[in-house]
Amino acid sequence: MTVFSYDVVVIGTGPAGESAALNAAKHGKRVAVVERRPVVGGNCTHNGTIPSKTLRHTVKQIVDFNTGRLFREVGEPRVFPVPKVLERSRRVIEEQVEMRTHFYARNRIDVHSGHARFKDANTLVIDPHDEEGSVTLKFTSAVIATGSRPYRPADIDFDHPRIYCADKILTLEHTPRSLIIYGAGVIGCEYASIFSGLGVRVELIDNRDRLLSFLDDEISDALSYHLRSSHGVLVRHKEEYERVETDDRGVVLYLRSGKRLRADALMWANGRTGNTDDLGLDAIGLKPNSRGQLSVDDHYRTEIEHIYAAGDVIGWPSLASAAYGQGRSASADLLESPQFKLVDDIPTGIYTIPEISSLGHTERELTDQRRPYEVGVAMFKETARAQITGDTVGMLKLLFDPESHEILGIHCFGDQASEIVHIGQAIMNQPAGANTIDYFVNTTFNYPTMAEAYRTAALNGLNRVEGLI
Template sequence: MAHYDLLVIGTGPAGQKAAIQAAKLGKQVGIIERKEVVGGVCINTGTIPSKSLREAVLYLSGYRQRNLYGAGYRVKDAIAIEDLAFRANHVITREVRIVENQMARNRVDMIYGQAGFVTPHRLQIRQRDSVIEHDADYIVIAVGTEPARPPHVPFDEESIIDTDGLLTLKRIPDSIMIVGGGVIGVEYASILAALGIPVTLIDKRPRLLEFVDAEIIDTLQRQMKEMGISLFHEEEVVGIKKGSDHRIHVTLHHAQPIQATTLMYAIGRVGATAGLNLEAIGLKADTRGRLVVNEHFQTAIPHIYAVGDIIGFPALASTSMQQGRHASCHAFNHADRTDTDLLPYGIYAIPEISMVGRNEEDLNKAEVPYGVGIARYREIARGQIIGDENGMLKLLFHSRTHELLGVHGIGEGATELIHIGQAVMAYHGTIDYFVDTVFNYPTLAECYKVAALDGINRLPRPWPPIN
């Protein structure tokens, strides 16, 4: 048995950064991984594979070039699952090596096995051929989540799959139904539609991604329909059956039954807390396996922290990294100035979406007087060059002070473009900054200048004085 200053459970983005930050502070750190490879869901089944899949699809299908060369343009005519998996497997292998090297360079002990609590300071790790125990002054739980698999869904890993199952299929589906219009469902629906696969997306809400700006979502939904995606809003699945024709037959609450060769169930994820033996220390996860934490990511037991997807929204790799770092800084009394009010969001659908700050609904509720400025990619030379004529950048600003309050984008490069606005917002800058700044030409960054000018021009002009 060894004693550590910090033990981290889980090697996903949150766990990695918690461990490395503590090691940088000179602490003795161990990190525990229950699977045979590091990286958690992010590297192995979630963020990295899905984004690699997206890039493979965009390249092989020629999707990005179709506005220039025609709707029938393709780099490769017959795209197989092996073509898509090749890129994902290449990136996964590289990312795993990077994480392993980071741990080794920072002298973080890698411990493989299933961790469970014995006492609030001691963990038991069940390995393949043995059981060991270690204790620590502080413990960070960063075990992540796994797809929800309700008993009424007859998963078979071939034609009825969860969101981790796409790249394990033996062939690309001829058609697919995706149940759940959250981030993962929207991303996979648009990615598969870009391949020319008939896609049906079923969601119980009146519109997709209700936390995203309504105008951005209107643009997304319009483009998804143009890609051939059938959208069912305010609809629920009441029955799933695999027929003798090997097709999946779905009964809906309101609409007529539908069918496809494959169904992906993409409604929710649950915390991977089942094996942690939390009851032994008096901690309890909620019905979705999540833990409650305070602003410093401490659980009800102050020396035990929880970070990443296990604590719920926003459940993004980017935010999880910062949560892990913050937890270690707080545990060891090191200053950390994370700005949790300016967290950017990136949704890697086709087209991609990103946002930072407040949206119109927020500003209306708070009765903040605001202006809107919009730049459309078709007005920007770079948009014409890259063949994206549907993208847009939207700025929200205080109508009197001109302070930038929110940035929302959709289109090629939106997740990169958003950080310019984020930097200006961090220093309470105004949209006048964009008006007075010279941007490289031609770039998408020029959208900021066009949108700022558009916003200023929309403001009511003061009446001339009466003589």
């Protein structure tokens, strides 16, 4: 058995693991990472963010082609098979793996491939992919960043060729004519817009009474309307599954309401589970919750002070962007570095077609808090840049204090929403007195740009306060 000693060992090479390892290495620590796959990147690169967002981008290009007037002058709308569209995702994954492998090599971080298990609170045993025997890693500190995977109920046969989860859907080898998506969270809504954009008839099953209820109500309503009107998605609210059956014709989903739905395929998109099983956590006294997630304090420490956890494995918000910051902060804490920051400034990024992004309070939250606010809105259809590109669906909405003009919430629905929100985020995070919508009125924006929607929304809101509307 080969034995190595390190200052820091990181389990997992997704965003949380990568940022934790790089930060420790750049501060002079001897660092190793363990990845269960033969190559680095974690779930984010191989099964989650990278392939799904690449797929989404490709589908958006297809939608633009099939609906654009200019393109109709040179040819008829085209149908693109799903396996062909997925090829682009695989190429991007390869590029990501190559780039991230270079990160570890350049920073002299050892990469161990295999399954990691804790032997004790300062020892990991790695079962490698080859047959050369196990490897033991001794460490002073560790970061668990093993990510998550789709939740799979035991009574559903995910080995069946017509039943998919968010991971398996990326291996689709045919184009279904119809698809039921059970679960209308972020992943379910994203894939509903993706597959409907490819011409697949989609039914989206939601166990709540509105889509993505954590969003501002107006944005949630806009998403629901757009999925129905532009994509033809049938959304069914307040439904619970009873059982799933398969036959030669496809999949039948039985709902507790008595409904019986049939489609070519079913995608289960209801929840995720932390990758903590078979990590040997019993050996160190750590116990995940029922969803396989680990509890941490506000410095990302588990119950064992020198063992940290970050990313999807600790649960909410389960975003790659948050995971990257959490991993870096966990590493900063074990380094006793002043760079530590609790990651709580997290914009929501939802890659439906079109996108959604938001930060701060919603109208419902402010109303429940009995906090006065005013609203400023810019409709993209009235923005020159959107008219030029043809992406006129959507809006930018600013919530602000009517007295101090402090920005209280930013909500964006439309093309490039996940980019647009960061302009407002930068101002929102300024010190008191500088975090106001007045900045957008007093700043010159390039014309035409989507960014100038901030000036339009700010003027709209101030005019309401001054009684000019």
